[in-house]
């Protein structure tokens with residue numbers, strides 16, 4: 001998953017980590033509302049993101065709507081505090097899940113679905129609230145996510161945690177309330 005606390009230290013740290021890994025620093029995070037909307041729309045197929053509401057997530061879990069949509073989906077632009085480009089599009093249940101995560105509340109007992117077709121970048125595969133690395137960051141390519149407590153009942157997915165092969169389907173944040181399936185699509 002995505003969205004971390006937008007701490008200045010985190011940005012500095014992420015930049016340092018990525019530089020240390022030989023990657024490029026994520027300096028292309030969208031700045032204007034128009035750029036944020038365009039970025040958010042790349043998370044899902046156009047048929048979905050075209051009509052989606054585009055909203056930024058504030059640190060306290062509230063939303064700032066950048067564009068009101070007519071469809072059921074919400075797309076969120078890249079989180080500038082993480083090193084990767086990681087916009088996402090969420091169905092209504094997944095929005096409730098994300099809000100629960102942002103406010104550290106128990107997620108609703110619903111199944112939600114999220115597109116992350118630009119991929120994801122996470123400090124930790126085991127700690128939902130990590131703001132610094134506890135190993136190598138988990139860098140996942142284009143994927144979709146299934147979220148909600150029911151995910152615990154889906155057997156057969158890799159629960160390695162840190163060091164997982166993110167090219168294959170796996171469980172992120174296992175044994176936490178925010179455990180979810182990461183399913184690569186390319």
Ligand SMILES: [Cu+2]
Pocket residue numbers: 001002116119120143144145182
């Ligand atoms: Cu993800």
